[in-house]
Amino acid sequence: MPKRELLNVEWDQSEVGRRKSEVERKQKMMKFKFEKLIIWQKAMEYGESIHQLSYKFPKEEMYNLSSQIRRAVDSISLNISEGAIGQSNPEFKKFIGFAIRSLAEVVTCLHKAFNRNYISEKEFREQYDFAFNLMNMMVAFKEKIR
16 A cells, blocks of 8 residues: 655555545534634644643643643634634734744743653654744734734
8 A cells, every 4th residue: 555654654545535534524614714724723733733742741740831831832723713703903913923922832842841851852843843834824824914
């Protein structure tokens, strides 16, 4: 069976097809404006990725760094959605700004996790790069709001 490499993970074609069908099914269910925003979708994806990564942190970080990084990463998509619903454009821009600040908080938590040897350099780099790309997307999106 042919394999593809997607984000450094090998998937067989049946898995790719299953995931594509799942994404299409979710897109049909989307009724809110913010659900169609790529930045919201990417923020949701990032939230799940960081949440999983935080399980690698030691138990003593459960109420500290683990909790902080989870709350910060969830705040990204939450601020995007909150700003998109029934807000004026200046208000929406303000909430995108909050989302960008939350992303910066996640990056700082990643640095702390790496410095404390909770995550590998590879894990740090992958999450850092995703954050950098998401930040650029959010900044560009914010600049387009008039």
